[in-house]
Amino acid sequence: MKPMRHHMSKILAFTRFSPRDLLVTAGPTILAIAAACFAAYLLVDPAPPRVVTLSTGQENSAYEVFGKKYAELLGRHGIKVELRPSQGSLENLQRLNAGRVDIGFVQSGSITQEDAQRRNLVSIGSLFTEPVWLFLREDVKVADLTRLKGLRINLGPEGSGVPRMFKQVLAANGVEPEDLKLSALENTPATVELLEKRIDGLVFSSAPDAPLVQMLLITPGIKLFDFAQAEAYARRLPFLAHAVLPRGIVDLGRDLPAKDYHLIAPTATLVAREDLHPALVDLFVQAAGEIHGGAGWFQQQGQFPSPRYTEIPLAHEAAKFYKDGPPFLQRYMSFWLANFFDRMWVVVVALGALILPLSKVVPPLYVWRIRSRVFRWYGQLRTVEQALAAAPADARARIHAEQLARLNEIEDTVNQISIPLAFADELYGLRGHINLVRQRILAHLGAEAAPAPESA
Known part of the structure; x- marks a missing residue:
């Protein structure tokens, strides 16, 4: 055998x-x-980093709230978003310019188009309307901004965009900063000062769903200033828009507020360094659509994110998204697999x-x-x-x-x-x-x- x-x-x-x-x-x-193939994988259009730093804003601000949402959404794709609290738009711009962060929230009007181009900054899109809220004690009788002279008003720290922006609004009314008793506290301690009647008013800019806005709108003894000339401000200052807070939007049962309020509103923008990996730009703009795409107090369904309402040049990948939607491969594959094929097509x-x-x-x-x-x-x-x-x-x-x-x-x-x-x-x-x-x-x-x- x-x-x-x-x-x-x-x-x-x-x-x-x-x-x-x-x-x-x-x-x-x-x-x-x-x-x-291995050399091309390493050298030809390198893979996106797995960690990205996002500069947000002050405690209890909309920037802080939305920053956590971005971290959650990008985390699902294996990208860790490190949140860096800040005083606001101006500090975020300083960090971007110094290369200490990759991306940050910036308020419209905080930088000119020429400065943005010189600093190699790009916009990923406008995210939401960010009204200027001027809360006053109820016993303070103010009908227009010229009546603020002599009052104790908190504009927030200089690192935010509000002081620079509100001083332009005051200047349009012929009011100089020296005419007011200005302070520069952060929003949370400034709110305590307002409730304790140690200041007369508090100015900040935030989305309406920020916890601080929600709380002050229903706080007894605190009233919201009505910018009756909001349309004129929008015409005079191009980075501002006219927004209306509808009657009863806060609480229909209690009819809060009891009337329509006219507000002036810049927009919040995601701004990145020009060298941010294109795949991360795609991921951030898709996350923006999921976070900010719904209807709100001041926006219609699908109005945001938008390539409009910003003076900062739009990133190339973001422009493609607003025109054609998500990249073709990412519609059918996971982020990393789609990115792999997108990078390796040349190979x-x-x-x-x-x-x-x-x-x-x-x-x-x-x-x-x-x-x-x-x-x-x-x-x-x-x-x-x-x-x-x-x-x-x-x-x-x-x-x-x-x-x-x-x-x-x-x-x-x-x-x-x-x-x-x-x-x-x-x-x-x-x-x-x-x-x-x-x-x-x-x-x-x-x-x-x-x-x-x-x-x-």
Whole structure:
């Protein structure tokens, strides 16, 4: 049974395809392609970083609230968002300019288009209307901003955009900052001062769903200033818009507020450094659509995020999103897989151009490797023939016998060669040529052994 199995294994070894030879032949090519792909993965349009820093705002501000939402959404895609609290827009711009953060919330009117271009800053889009809220004690009788003279008003720290913006509003009314008793507390301690009646008013800019806004709108003894000339402010100061807080929007049952309030409103914008990875820009703008795309007190469904309402140049990837929607691959794949294919398409095209000529080189190399097993024995066979031809007359019998033994060794080795069936004709041709040389040797040996003819 065992001899039969051994015989069958030899037959299979002779007839089967030779993957080992193909692997040896194509191996260097495969390794070169793999090395090129790996190098391209590292060097051609590097992968996006897994950590990004977002500069937000003060405690209990809308910037802080929305920053946490961005961190949650990007975290689902394996991107860690590190939140950096700040005083507001101006400090966020300073951090972006210094390269200490990657992206931050900035209020419209905080920087000119020329400055943004010079600092290599780009906008990812406007996110939401950010009304200016002027809360006063109820016993303070103020009908217009000129009546604020002499009052104790908190504008917030200089790191926020509110002091710069509100001073422009005051200047439009002919009021100088020196005409007021200004303070620069953060919003939370300033609210405590207002409730304790140690200041007369509090100015800040925030989305209406910020906790501080919600609390002050329903706090007894605190009233909201009505910017009756809001439309005129919007015409005079282009970074402002006219917004209306509708009657009853806070609490319909209690009719809060009891009338429509006119407000002036800049917009909040996501601003990034120009070198922020394009894939992260795509991810942030998609997250913005999910966070800010709904209807609100001052916006309609789908109004935000928007490429409008900002003086900062729009990022190229953000502009593509607003025009065409999310990238094609990200509609059907995970973020990282889509990003991988998006980065590697150049390599795929290059490999296609490389594999085509290589596919014409590898098969001939494979054929040459198989045939070389047969052809190299022709060299041994030629050596035997040369030895026979060069044999001197007195040693011819011995050399013929030695070469016959050598020929038998060659034949035994050739019979052990494992070769695919497609090349069997060349193997059998070699064996036929070995036998031809053997017949010549035997003929010489027979002639030498024959007795010499007797002379007459």
